[in-house]
Amino acid sequence: MAFGQTTLKSFQWLYAPQKTAIIFAFRTLIASYVVLVIALWMEMDSPRWAIMAVWIVAQNSSRGEVLSKAYWIIVGNITGIIVSLWIMASFPQQPILFEVTVALWVALCCWVSSCTRNFRALGMVMAGYSCAIVLFSSVGNPNETFMMAMSRGSYFMLGVLAENFTARLFDLNLHHQAHKKLNDDLQKAVEEGIKSVSKMLDGDDWAVAQSDQLLSSIIGLNNNIEFREREMKGTGHTGAHARAVLASVSGLLVKATGFSIHLKQIQKDVLNFHYIVPLTKSYLLQLLDQLNKGSPLSETLIALNALRWECRQRIADSFYKNLGSPQATNEDYTRKSLNDRILYQSLREILAELDVTLRELSKSRDFNLYDKFKFDIKPSFDFRRAWRNAIRAFFAITLGCLAWEITGWDRGPLFLAFLCMGCARFCLFENATLACWGWFKGACIAIIVGGFYNFLIMPAVSNLNLLFILMIVPLGIGALAMCVPRLASIASTYAFFFCYMLGFANEGRVDEISFLNNALAVFMSGVFALASYRLFFPYRSRRLRRQMRMKLLQGLHHLAQSSSSSLPLAREWVGFVSEAFVVLMRQLNEDRNTSLVKSYRHGNMAVMLIGINIIRLRHMVDHDIMTEDIKDILRVVLRRISMFDGRKAGYAPHARTVMVAHRAIARFRQREFSEKNLAVRIEVSAAISSLILISYALDKNASFLRVKK
Template identity: 80%
Template sequence: MVVGRSTLESLRWLYAPQKVAIIFAFRTILASYIALLVALWMELDSPRWAMMAVWIVAQNTSRGEVLSKAYWIIFGNITGVIVSLCIVAAFPQQPFLFELSIAFWVAFCCWVSSCTRNFRALGMVMAGYSCAIILFSSVNDPNETFMMAMSRGSYFILGILAENFTARIFDLNLHHHAHKKLNDDLQTAVEESIKSVTKMLDGNDWAVAQSDRLLSSIINLNNNIEFRERELKGTGHRGDHARAVLASVSGLLVKASGFSILMKQIQNQNLNFHHIIPLTKIYLTELLLALRSGEPLEYTLKALNSLRWECRQRIADSFYKTLGEKQFSNEEFATKLLNDRILYQSLREILAELEVALRELEKSRDITLHDHFKFDTKHAFDFKRAWRNAIRAFVAISVGCIAWEVTGWDRGPLFLAFLCMGCARFCIFENATLACMGWFKGACLAILVGGFFNFLILPTISNFEILFVILIVPLAVGGLAMCVPKYAPIASTYAFFFCYILGFSNDGRVDELSYFNNSLAVLMSGVFALASYRLFFPYRARRLRRQMREKLLQGMHHLAETATLPLAREWISFVSESLVVLMRQLNEDRNTTLIQTYRHGSMAVMLIGIHIIRLRSMVDFDIMSKDINDVLRVVLRRISVFDGRRAKYAPHARTVMIAHRAIAKFRQRELYEKNLAVRIEISAAISSLIIIAYALDKNASFLRIKNRHLLAK
């Protein structure tokens, strides 16, 4: 009985689909029928490609994503057409160079797509396999390459236009909904960050652990802003203001995490800092109420500035504070005053970051604002992954070409075309092996269902009206399954190949021999692609996690020694993206200890990097005297070389020890420094060193890349 209930629950997407899934399936089926009818009316040579193009561009997400996907598919298609004509013109009588150039081009497209983001990657993928489809479809008659290029290119454009036409019917008042969705997402991000900061002020350790989840959602939202901009085209620079909001929210969370560390380390060694915590919490509560009610932020920002000035005033007062009743020694009292200044300054930085986020949020809300504001963040490229994808594609296609040359199979060009398509598409997935398996399962399912219709249904049908009614069932199942993330890779492949297996045309239906040959070509392309991704650089979650940890550690070393410093928001973006990848590799139900280790470790690397940038700025701009800069250079040099291969007395442990010595030295120096500006900078340096030392010490197992014990969990 339990098994039956779980099975029914897993099939809920089929017998009780959501409204969004029903609309998506209906409009995609309608678009595919329109594309097919137009292709049949124009008497094109292979109308099924128009129907297949609809399922390629179909996307059960925002309208902006569909528009972006369609744009880049058209761009990739045109690029593929141009390259196909160049290749066939360059090697008309050299089959070896002809096949080698196709393999090289597809591998190059895989390399570029692995270094790009969003649907730009899909555009390069399209450039690779559209070129291969055109060339292998006309390999028996190179004189027909131009007509084949125009034909295949027309099919994809026709399919995209049909899909966009039907989608427009369901997307009324697109600008208004896009603007509302963007504002709601930004406000949610700001509200959740304020809640996290409030919990951190209470000393809630779990809030620090949870902030990385919010950072992950911010990264995903930041990627989606590009699609919102397409929906809001011609309505100002709200996308840039939205990116600025998210960057400030990320900075707010990171600074709040550092503040919570300072609270832990020196909470019992300060004088009166605890008095401002209730005021800050009251303000944050009132701010949340103001955001939820939609009130203008003018008065809220004034209250925020008052709180910031209160922190600044107390910092200034602490420099001239005198002792009334001396219960402590002068040195102990001065130490506590210094700790107060450190905490006040850290809180003031949090409030300053919050003010930036609120001002940018207000600008992104203003629909009448047409300024020239620009905001962008650089993204790091994973060249190692790009080279692996390129090598896998090149080897798989080359081996496939050799197999075709040896066997002389008449469906060899079709097999190679789909092999190039699969190898190109897999490179845009993080887990290419899983995507490849989904592709293979979807192809097998399409062959079985297509065979059922070819042998039992199509022979009994004499007109397209009845056929379209009958095909609603298999296509609707595919459309509904595409709305389920678990089944989306299988469903998209199934819908694409199902349209191909049926072989729509004006001349008649596909005969049995053609069905088996076409099905075998589809099946073998999946087998070859799956084998290539299993044999060459196979996916292993443990190895990927290790590589991401090495990447984070190398980035931290690079910060401490590089000549040019990145912006703080660029470092936060770099670590956050790596954190998103790491979290996708972990299963919370299997090992929660490992998950917490990776979460805290990634946040530690982010904090260390931010404060390395701060210390480097102090050293590079000669803000303080030479002796202080020399101590900071020693700490930075130690951070740039440690790897933590051994346990207690490793370079990692020595780095922590040197940081603590620097903190003690700076505390003594601050007591006797006469220059007020230098004292302020010394307190800032102490604050950064406290956070760096704590983060290094508490996350040693994550930072010791050579430690196999953690990886074996």
């Protein structure tokens, strides 16, 4: 009974689809019908490519994503057409050079798309396989290359424009809706961040690390801002303020985690810090209430500045108030006073980051704000993955060309065109093997359904009206399936190839022999791509997790070795680690080993904390406030971190790094007690604060930081 209920629920997308899925299916079907009518009316040579273009650009998402996808598909299509003309003109009678050049071009597109984001990557993919489609469609007669390029390009343009025109009919007051949606998402992220900070104040030191969904949602929101900007075109720099909000929320979480570690380490050895914690929690609760009500943030910013001023005043009092008292020479009292200053300063940094967050949130709410504010974070690229994608695509296409040369198969060009298309698209996915399986399954379903329609249904079709009615079921089911994340890759491939297998032409339907030959070409392209991606750099989750951990460790080594002039900004480091964190969590989604998942969550947050504090120590070393003997101690700690190599997985190097950090803390505490220069004491206090976080993160995350082979 339970199995039956589970099976029935898995098909809920079909018998009880969501409203957005129904609208998506309806408008995509309309766009398909429109382009098919236009292509048949204009008596184009292959109308199916027009309807296939509709399903390439179809996207059940925000209007901004559809617009961005359409734009980059057009750019990629034009680029691919230009390159196809150049390749055919350069190698009209040299088949080996021709095939190798096509493979190199598709491989180059795969490399570039792996180093870009969002639909810019799809644009490069389109440049690769649109070039291959044109070239292999005209390889039998090079003189027709130009006409073939214009034909295929016109089909893609027609499909993209029709889909966008149809989608616009369902968008009313788009820019205001996009602005409201963006502000709702930002407010939700800020509220979740404030709730995490409140948990930190209760002493839950890894609360944020146990909420990987928050960091994942921040990364996702940051990527979607580009699409919201397209929807809000002409509304100032709202997108820049939104990015600043999300960056500040990430920084808020990191600083709150550092504060919770300080609290756990020294909360029993303080003078009067604890009195301010209830005040801060009370303020955060009031802030959440005001955000929920949508109240102006001006009054709450005044209260926030009052709390910041209180922390600053307490820090100043700990330096000046008791300078002349006998207590000031007491070692126990001095140690507790220093701990107070560390906690007050850590809390003050949290409140300062919260102030930035609220101010940027207030500006992003202002629809009529036109300023010159710019904010962006440079993305990090995985060049190893890019090279692997390029090498896999090159060898897969080269071997496919070799098979064609050996067999002389008349459907070889069609097989190679779809092979290039698959290899180019697979590089968009983190798990290329899984993408291959989705492509192969979708192609097989399209062949089966297309065969049923071609052999049994199409002979009875005598007019377009009947054809449109009969297409509702296969294409409608495909559109609904595209709205389900686990079925999206299979459904999109199915809809694309189903349109190809059906043919669509004015002169009649596809005959049985042509259909079977085309089906074999489609099937073999899927088999060949799947086999190639199994042989060349096969995907393994454990290996990818290890590579990501090594990437994080190498980032720490780079920070420890760099000078302050080449250091990244703190927000850039947080963004770099957050992206790696999201990738690692995707590899652990189905892992039932909760201790392993917990270790990865804590380890990522530890790397983030260590990196932030290495950046702080680097700036201290390069500034002139500290004396040289203090800088030498910091240099020893940084050199020790830069020497620690996780690949050897030895405990001794890791333990020595922790020991050096603890010794530096002890020496700095003594120096802070005896130092007379106030500016130096402040810097030493800050160095102690950073070293506490570094030593704690290293000590508690040895299993994550020691990467085994």
